Amino acid sequence: MKDTVHAARPGGGRGGILDREGALAKLLIAPAVLYIVAMIGAPFVLAVLYSLSDATTGDPSLHLVGFRNFAAVLEDPVFRLALRNTFVFTLLSQSIVIVLSRILANALLKPFRGKWLVRFLILLPWTAPISLGTIGWLWMFDSIFSPIDWVLRYLGLLGTATGLLGPQTNMYWLGVPGLAMASVIIVNVWRILPLATVIQLGGLSSIPKDLIEAAEVDGASPWRRTLMITIPLTLPIVSIAFLFGIVFTFTDLVVVYVLTRGGPVQSTQVLSSWTFFKGIEAGDLAQGAAISLFMFPVLAVVAILILRMARRTEVV
Amino acid sequence: MAKRKLLTRRDFIKAAGVGVVAAGVAPTIFIPRYAHGASKELKILVWSHFVPRFDKEFYDKFAAKWGEANGIKVTVDHIGLAEIPSRTAAEISAGQGHDLIEWIAPPSQFEPSVLDLGDVVKDAEKMYGKQHPLCHRSSYNPNTKKTYCFIPGWTIDPGNYRKSLWEKAGKGAGPTTWEDLITYGGKIKREQGIQLGIGLSQELDSNMAARALLWSYDTSIQDARENVVLGNPKTVEAVKYMARLYKEAMVPEVFAWTAVSNNQALIAGRASYILNSISAYRSAQKEVPEIAKDIYFTPALKGPRGTGFSCEHVIYSYIVPQKAKNVENAKKFLLHLVGNYDQAMYYSELYNSPAFFDTHIPSGNRGYAPVRGAKKLRDLHNAWFSDDPFALPGEAKGKLAVLKDAEKWSTNIGHPGPANPAEGEVFATFVLPNMLAGAARGAKAETAVAEADKATRTIFAKWREKKLVGGKV
Numbered sequence: 001m002k003d004t005v006h007a008a009r010p011g012g013g014r015g016g017i018l019d020r021e022g023a024l025a026k027l028l029i030a031p032a033v034l035y036i037v038a039m040i041g042a043p044f045v046l047a048v049l050y051s052l053s054d055a056t057t058g059d060p061s062l063h064l065v066g067f068r069n070f071a072a073v074l075e076d077p078v079f080r081l082a083l084r085n086t087f088v089f090t091l092l093s094q095s096i097v098i099v100l101s102r103i104l105a106n107a108l109l110k111p112f113r114g115k116w117l118v119r120f121l122i123l124l125p126w127t128a129p130i131s132l133g134t135i136g137w138l139w140m141f142d143s144i145f146s147p148i149d150w151v152l153r154y155l156g157l158l159g160t161a162t163g164l165l166g167p168q169t170n171m172y173w174l175g176v177p178g179l180a181m182a183s184v185i186i187v188n189v190w191r192i193l194p195l196a197t198v199i200q201l202g203g204l205s206s207i208p209k210d211l212i213e214a215a216e217v218d219g220a221s222p223w224r225r226t227l228m229i230t231i232p233l234t235l236p237i238v239s240i241a242f243l244f245g246i247v248f249t250f251t252d253l254v255v256v257y258v259l260t261r262g263g264p265v266q267s268t269q270v271l272s273s274w275t276f277f278k279g280i281e282a283g284d285l286a287q288g289a290a291i292s293l294f295m296f297p298v299l300a301v302v303a304i305l306i307l308r309m310a311r312r313t314e315v316v
Numbered sequence: 317m318a319k320r321k322l323l324t325r326r327d328f329i330k331a332a333g334v335g336v337v338a339a340g341v342a343p344t345i346f347i348p349r350y351a352h353g354a355s356k357e358l359k360i361l362v363w364s365h366f367v368p369r370f371d372k373e374f375y376d377k378f379a380a381k382w383g384e385a386n387g388i389k390v391t392v393d394h395i396g397l398a399e400i401p402s403r404t405a406a407e408i409s410a411g412q413g414h415d416l417i418e419w420i421a422p423p424s425q426f427e428p429s430v431l432d433l434g435d436v437v438k439d440a441e442k443m444y445g446k447q448h449p450l451c452h453r454s455s456y457n458p459n460t461k462k463t464y465c466f467i468p469g470w471t472i473d474p475g476n477y478r479k480s481l482w483e484k485a486g487k488g489a490g491p492t493t494w495e496d497l498i499t500y501g502g503k504i505k506r507e508q509g510i511q512l513g514i515g516l517s518q519e520l521d522s523n524m525a526a527r528a529l530l531w532s533y534d535t536s537i538q539d540a541r542e543n544v545v546l547g548n549p550k551t552v553e554a555v556k557y558m559a560r561l562y563k564e565a566m567v568p569e570v571f572a573w574t575a576v577s578n579n580q581a582l583i584a585g586r587a588s589y590i591l592n593s594i595s596a597y598r599s600a601q602k603e604v605p606e607i608a609k610d611i612y613f614t615p616a617l618k619g620p621r622g623t624g625f626s627c628e629h630v631i632y633s634y635i636v637p638q639k640a641k642n643v644e645n646a647k648k649f650l651l652h653l654v655g656n657y658d659q660a661m662y663y664s665e666l667y668n669s670p671a672f673f674d675t676h677i678p679s680g681n682r683g684y685a686p687v688r689g690a691k692k693l694r695d696l697h698n699a700w701f702s703d704d705p706f707a708l709p710g711e712a713k714g715k716l717a718v719l720k721d722a723e724k725w726s727t728n729i730g731h732p733g734p735a736n737p738a739e740g741e742v743f744a745t746f747v748l749p750n751m752l753a754g755a756a757r758g759a760k761a762e763t764a765v766a767e768a769d770k771a772t773r774t775i776f777a778k779w780r781e782k783k784l785v786g787g788k789v
Binding site: 173 | 519569753
């Protein structure tokens with residue numbers, strides 16, 4: 001094939017780089033590789049080096065001290081709590097996201113008036129900067145001025161002796177550990193839901209209509225059609241949505257930092273926020289790096305799974 | 317006709333190389349050597365002040381004017397206080413950025429990467445008199461003998477109370493002891509439905525309140541020699557007190573306290589007492605004057621044995637990174653700032669207090685009504701706190717008078733010792749507010765103290781290894 005191409009070139013001579021497929025492929029992929037090395041590879045290597053050193057923000061020079069930071073981090077009860085919280089926060093958020101995004105995607109497949117507006121509104125949280133959106137939620141959960149509390153009081157659920165939620169005037173969303181974690185999860189679900197819905201919509205749209213129609217003709221109930229056709233056919237793409245959501249949630253700092261700063265009493269502290277407090281605010285860069293590296297195994301496994309899923313989807 | 321010789325690639329590279337070298341070397345040949353030191357630039361990074369007019373009407377103009385007078389191009393960048401640590405770390409790590417960086421807490425963890433400003437303190441003391449001890453303890457490391465930052469001013473952290481509520485409860489003059497908060501604050505909550513607002517959260521104000529409580533209970537994180545002494549019966553006593561206070565006079569909002577909660581609670585009429593600088597009161601003056609007129613102040617509350625200390629609310633700490641390019645300009649600017657601190661006090665609406673009280677007030681138009689007989693900053697401090705120039709029409713006179721002797725009952729993070737990186741990490745990881753909050757939420761006081769003591773000892777041991785913290789235990 002190559003010989004044919006060379007022979008066909010007017011003027012003959014040596015082939016340029018554009019004619020050598022292998023070299024051209026490397027050339028074209030080079031910017032992406034360089035980008036990954038510079039933006040991900042180098043900081044990762046630096047994080048590993050920092051975690052093995054005694055670097056501080058005031059003295060970032062590298063004096064290696066072995067695995068001392070990892071040992072110190074593992075002994076820290078706040079770290080262990082943050083590790084547990086990270087899993088709880090991530091898994092709960094993503095489970096809710098998958099269920100809600102499926103419901104939303106199904107609804108958005110149906111024709112109805114103002115569908116474009118609904119789609120736009122659903123996508124809005126994804127387009128807004130995370131910090132801005134979270135600041136908006138901070139007001140929603142405010143201890144004094146929460147509009148949610150106002151509605152609950154208006155409905156008589158809060159602030160009366162017989163109120164279902166108690167006689168106090170406010171819920172104190174961010175001041176009670178369980179409610180604070182729930183608030184953090186709600187905001188994260190709000191943020192990730194648009195992406196997951198769009199992915200699910202794509203999956204549902206790709207199911208051949210004749211398959212559904214055939215099942216209907218055969219008398220399959222909607223529940224059976226969902227179980228036997230929709231779920232199996234959309235599983236690969238739903239899994240990808242789930243895994244992407246895990247990556248976004250597992251590494252998120254903004255929601256926790258803006259809403260609770262890890263409180264009350266560290267009850268919403270997660271690995272990324274604890275990394276920031278320890279590594280930057282407290283100045284212990286080395287321990288901060290060590291804490292952040294505990295996210296790596298989980299993220300690596302998720303990345304491998306995403307790639308496998310993507311390949312499987314490609315084959316299908 | 318001779319063929320014109322084109323410039324070959326080799327010739328071009330040679331010519332370009334010579335050009336580049338010449339351009340690099342020329343300034344060292346033709347410009348006098350002293351010109352290297354006389355830079356004409358100064359880059360300053362400061363926080364966005366809580367009082368907006370301070371930046372707009374004073375600091376930016378003041379810096380620009382000084383630059384014009386000295387032929388120096390001054391750039392002032394403002395950032396939110398939450399961004400200061402990460403920005404400083406990035407600039408130190410990159411070895412470039414601003415020549416002066418202002419912190420609002422002692423930046424002791426940056427000591428290895430910043431210049432010793434002991435010479436600026438010496439010059440300032442020669443020109444303006446002694447620096448306040450709490451500022452000295454917040455900027456000087458006695459172990460390394462290094463002044464890692466320069467402090468021209470600080471902010472007082474008094475108690476703010478609603479007089480009408482406290483009058484009804486039978487204590488119109490406001491609380492004088494921590495126990496009063498339970499006795500009368502509890503009564504106000506029960507009878508008038510208004511709680512107290514002392515943060516037990518993972519943020520700045522809660523950290524300061526926790527320290528004030530401990531000091532007033534004659535205990536602290538470290539002693540004067542930087543030995544950890546947190547785990548002792550007096551700390552347990554203070555923690556038990558906070559658990560009682562929460563139960564009697566507060567609600568769960570204190571666990572979600574933020575830097576703006578003081579203002580919010582006071583302005584909304586939902587706090588009978590807060591522990592904060594006068595900024596919440598100033599906000600109330602602008603937004604809810606009738607509540608502002610009802611706000612009065614108390615000095616540090618006294619503990620069971622009569623001790624009463626309050627933590628400085630803000631300490632203006634300037635660092636000069638080792639890689640700063642305009643060091644001399646930075647030092648000159650700092651001295652000039654101290655010499656003009658009367659304007660910093662005024663334009664911050666008395667939020668800023670001076671570190672050098674004996675500084676003479678410069679002559680001429682200072683931007684405020686002259687104060688009769690005032691020669692030094694101390695005179696201004698006393699006069700303005702006696703008769704607040706920002707009081708609302710019809711507002712009672714002398715409400716701020718209790719702040720006149722604030723320097724006697726205010727102290728630094730690290731008290732009774734100096735500020736240091738270990739104290740800084742204990743602060744940044746919220747060890748004390750969580751110790752108090754844990755007990756308030758039902759944990760045993762002894763257990764909460766033991767856990768906090770253990771965490772503190774680990775932190776101190778780590779920084780002690782780096783020779784930045786003294787003490788042995």
